[in-house]
Amino acid sequence: MSYVRDVGALARKDLLLELRARDTLPAMLLFVAATFVIFHFAVPGAPSRLETSGLLWIAILFTALLGLGRAFVPEREQRTMDGLVLAPCDRSAIWLAKSIATLAFLAAAEVVALPLYALFFHSVGGTTVAAVVLADLGICGVGTFLGAMAVATRARDLLLPLLFLPLAMPIVVGAVGATVGAPVVSSPGRYLGFLALYDLLFAVICWASFEYVVAE
Amino acid sequence: MLTARRLGKRYGEKRVLRGIDLALPRGGFHVVTGPNGAGKTTLLRICAGLAQPTEGTIERAAARAQVGYLGHEPLVYRELTALENLELYGRLYRVPERRVRIGMLLERFGLWDARHERVASYSRGMTQRLALCRVLLHEPELLVLDEPYSALDEAGAELLDAQLNELRGERTFLLATHDPARVEPLATGALALAS
Numbered sequence: 001m002s003y004v005r006d007v008g009a010l011a012r013k014d015l016l017l018e019l020r021a022r023d024t025l026p027a028m029l030l031f032v033a034a035t036f037v038i039f040h041f042a043v044p045g046a047p048s049r050l051e052t053s054g055l056l057w058i059a060i061l062f063t064a065l066l067g068l069g070r071a072f073v074p075e076r077e078q079r080t081m082d083g084l085v086l087a088p089c090d091r092s093a094i095w096l097a098k099s100i101a102t103l104a105f106l107a108a109a110e111v112v113a114l115p116l117y118a119l120f121f122h123s124v125g126g127t128t129v130a131a132v133v134l135a136d137l138g139i140c141g142v143g144t145f146l147g148a149m150a151v152a153t154r155a156r157d158l159l160l161p162l163l164f165l166p167l168a169m170p171i172v173v174g175a176v177g178a179t180v181g182a183p184v185v186s187s188p189g190r191y192l193g194f195l196a197l198y199d200l201l202f203a204v205i206c207w208a209s210f211e212y213v214v215a216e
Numbered sequence: 217m218l219t220a221r222r223l224g225k226r227y228g229e230k231r232v233l234r235g236i237d238l239a240l241p242r243g244g245f246h247v248v249t250g251p252n253g254a255g256k257t258t259l260l261r262i263c264a265g266l267a268q269p270t271e272g273t274i275e276r277a278a279a280r281a282q283v284g285y286l287g288h289e290p291l292v293y294r295e296l297t298a299l300e301n302l303e304l305y306g307r308l309y310r311v312p313e314r315r316v317r318i319g320m321l322l323e324r325f326g327l328w329d330a331r332h333e334r335v336a337s338y339s340r341g342m343t344q345r346l347a348l349c350r351v352l353l354h355e356p357e358l359l360v361l362d363e364p365y366s367a368l369d370e371a372g373a374e375l376l377d378a379q380l381n382e383l384r385g386e387r388t389f390l391l392a393t394h395d396p397a398r399v400e401p402l403a404t405g406a407l408a409l410a411s
Binding site: 002009215 | 264265266267268279280281283285287289291292293294295296300304305307308309310334350
């Protein structure tokens, strides 16, 4: 129970910081909206669902990358990570709280992204929404973990995409497979299952090893 | 409370600490002095549990929850208020009667009236006072203080003197300073690091 309270306190802090500084969310919203407008003009005519699914996931992935790159900025700029690391709470609570905060920002960006996708390209069905939810969990969990690793290095801005994008490939495969649907994919449910399995596997890995990322 | 034997630390090829022996009994007050670059901060970070030595051993009787560390940075969030910062740390350290304790510390360090202001609007001295509140919030057994007087005006320094006097003997202190004369009456031991 105290673990949940720690996560709650840390996530609340991250949301409050964003509410005050407004560094991340406006950038993510602007980026995702601009990306869809660009795609709309870059792919004229009536592109197929297969093509536009790829565009949707490119937009989501890079919007998430924008948020993930900023996730540990307050800790880096204000050197507060020492304070969190010294606190007697389980260090994985720091990862979980950051992941929750990043997930909230990404979900807010998707509230704009999905209607824009529907407006410019194709309607958004229940399977796509389920794929977005499952993909978001994986993106934020893995991305936050890698963000904590990258923030300790000098090449942090370069390192995060280099580490994150290869690890996000299975997410893109699963998400596009679930979004495209029939007749290209016979059973999108299998892709959703694949995304859920990815989330579970990486959540366990990140949760168990975050301690070693933040400790010297 | 704290025992270090032949402690050393390297960052790659650079050796920043070598052969440090330290025995800090419970209730002791050790002062660490030395010129810039002598390794005071590195030693204190190791003693607080924030860094690992590359040579030697360190035994700490205090658990993580019983260590209070004040470094060069205040370890508070600038976009949060003093109250919000202390609330956060109070929750993480599971401080009993958190609100009362926070109020008492803010009052003592002269920050009560500014408790709802963001730390970004604080002066350096006020931020250092808040950092001291953070360190003392969970009533740690072992206090590791790196240059605690830095940025404090005379009133702030006197407040800290009074606090150290009050806690001396009850708590264990490891304090690094460039002004050892200030804490000399309190000290039970000293460690001078050479450059």
